[in-house]
Amino acid sequence: MVEDIATGVLNGAVAAGARAIRWLDDRDPRGAAVVRRIFSATGRAQIVGVTGPPGAGKSTVTDMLVAEMRRRRLRVGVVAIDPSSPFTGGAILGDRVRMARHALDSGVFIRSLGTRGQAGGLSRSTHDACLILDAMGYDIVIVETVGVGQDEIDVVNLAHTTIIVGVPGLGDEVQAVKAGLMEAGEIFVINKADRDGYEATRRQYELMLHLRETSRMARTDNWPVPLLRAVASAGEGGADIVDAILAHRVALDAAGAFARRSGLREREQTLALLRDRLVRRALTTAGETVLAEVEARRIDPYSAVEKLLAHIDEEDCPS
Ligand SMILES: Nc1nc2c(ncn2[C@@H]2O[C@H](COP(=O)(O)OP(=O)(O)O)[C@@H](O)[C@H]2O)c(=O)[nH]1
Ligand SMILES: [Mg+2]
Numbered sequence: 001m002v003e004d005i006a007t008g009v010l011n012g013a014v015a016a017g018a019r020a021i022r023w024l025d026d027r028d029p030r031g032a033a034v035v036r037r038i039f040s041a042t043g044r045a046q047i048v049g050v051t052g053p054p055g056a057g058k059s060t061v062t063d064m065l066v067a068e069m070r071r072r073r074l075r076v077g078v079v080a081i082d083p084s085s086p087f088t089g090g091a092i093l094g095d096r097v098r099m100a101r102h103a104l105d106s107g108v109f110i111r112s113l114g115t116r117g118q119a120g121g122l123s124r125s126t127h128d129a130c131l132i133l134d135a136m137g138y139d140i141v142i143v144e145t146v147g148v149g150q151d152e153i154d155v156v157n158l159a160h161t162t163i164i165v166g167v168p169g170l171g172d173e174v175q176a177v178k179a180g181l182m183e184a185g186e187i188f189v190i191n192k193a194d195r196d197g198y199e200a201t202r203r204q205y206e207l208m209l210h211l212r213e214t215s216r217m218a219r220t221d222n223w224p225v226p227l228l229r230a231v232a233s234a235g236e237g238g239a240d241i242v243d244a245i246l247a248h249r250v251a252l253d254a255a256g257a258f259a260r261r262s263g264l265r266e267r268e269q270t271l272a273l274l275r276d277r278l279v280r281r282a283l284t285t286a287g288e289t290v291l292a293e294v295e296a297r298r299i300d301p302y303s304a305v306e307k308l309l310a311h312i313d314e315e316d317c318p319s
Contacts, residue, residue, distance in 0.1 A: 006037035024128035038135035045134035049159030057191040060232035068238035077133035080112040123154040168197035282308040
């Protein structure tokens with residue numbers, strides 16, 4: 001079964017890909033077995049994060065990018081992070097309607113991931129989904145964030161290329177972009193350029209990007225960060241954004257940074273998996289007792305950790 005699914009993934013079969021992603025999201029051990037099989041075929045897809053505040057038009061921009069990439073015969077996968085929907089393989093209604101026009105196109109594969117309340121679990125599932133889509137042969141994998149909290153920062157660590165989507169008319173919108181994101185963004189898009197306040201917002205972003213240049217915070221060397229205009233709802237601006245995405249890949253490759261970023265991502269994933277396993281092992285029945293003790297304030301947190309670790313060590317070397 002695992003063998004069939006792995007082969008299917010490598011052949012780009014949609015049903016196999018969906019199954020593998022489901023297993024991984026469910027923490028089913030068969031998911032890990034598939035990853036072992038397909039890993040050597042990964043490392044090719046360019047992972048593109050699309051982030052920005054809710055309502056900025058990330059889904060609409062993503063949809064426009066998919067259309068433009070398809071026009072260029074690029075195969076594209078989309079991972080939409082959506083905390084509200086269980087991972088059923090469907091997207092929230094709005095996204096589903098919008099993305100529906102790609103539904104019959106075999107060069108497009110769209111999944112949505114729900115957090116299902118797992119703190120810190122989302123980035124791990126997202127990474128896994130990206131690996132599967134990469135192995136399926138998609139040239140580009142777009143990860144659309146919700147645009148709140150940690151998920152924005154997580155996507156930066158995951159993506160080769162991060163696109164920040166802003167909109168006019170949010171007042172101090174530029175300041176609202178989190179500091180880490182401002183430094184990490186490689187392509188800035190002001191969407192809803194049909195709205196009032198576009199010019200003022202563009203000037204704010206220009207100033208910010210200028211300050212960023214002079215303080216040399218940029219992540220990619222020799223990459224003049226583009227500031228692009230879009231009216232995604234009217235399909236305007238997609239070609240320029242795709243040009244920038246492809247140019248950024250060229251810049252990354254030239255600097256040897258593409259492979260380096262992919263490697264850092266695997267390192268992060270490894271640490272995340274390790275943390276997960278260690279915590280789970282420490283929190284066996286005995287672990288829960290220790291937690292209960294600390295919750296009752298009978299022991300302090302430091303002593304509790306010592307006890308939990310001792311518990312793991314015992315398991316490691318039974319004598
Ligand atoms: N006026 C205008 N509305 C847009 C544009 N792009 C998206 N929208 C609308 O903005 C709303 C939020 O878009 P959505 O893509 O769901 O935003 P997300 O939450 O960032 O994914 C939707 O009603 C879109 O139709 C645009 O360029 N101009
Ligand atoms: Mg959205």
